[in-house]
Amino acid sequence: MFDLRKHQYNYFYDLVTVVENLIPEYICDRLAARVNGVIAEDLVDHVKHKALGTNAVSDLGGEYDHHIFKGDDIRAHLPELNVIYHAVLPLISVITCADAVVSPYPVSDINIKAYPPGGGTLGLHYDTNGITVLLFLTDNKEAPLRMQIERSHPSKKDPWIETRKIYAKKGALVVMQGRKTLHDSEPTSTEQKLTVVYNYYERHDTYRHEDFDKFVYYGVKPTELA
């Protein structure tokens, strides 16, 4: 049974919750085959850069190596993934207890990050949008999403960091407070990993730094925050 309270607890206390088996495996497999067809035809960009992040985009300047489907690439080639983005909005609102809205930014609202075997990765960063949702199209024994969760308690002198690794499961939906947890995707070795990224915001806060998309998609070094 879908346990809403468990997901709300996980989202607030651990900054992340995973709704497994949201999309059946055979549908993920068909979508993944089409994603790979588009990559094979060279219709999407390959993001490959490192050491470019700054505080303006909440990025520590790690290494990036993956194919990227931008919003319009998905609408052209995989419109079902756009339908899912809109259809799960009420689910995202109830899990996050927020007035969640879809993104007003058509390049970055929905993306696919396709990590190739042999080093596909995403550097350590905070997300700029309030609510990050990931739909995995592959099962992976490697290349987990790695999160750092800041903890503190009055019984302890200093705050500490708890780390968490989430391995992709086909059809699972991750709902994360990506603005509050530093995270990355560990490099692949033998497997491909396919992550559909759904960016949601809260109605009162749809901020996105103007340099963010040029950095994420084209590897242009962002300015520093004043």
Ligand SMILES: O=C(O)CCC(=O)C(=O)O
């Ligand atoms: O692919 C992943 O596991 C992480 C994706 C992510 O953090 C992002 O797209 O901002």
Ligand SMILES: [Fe+2]
């Ligand atoms: Fe992220």
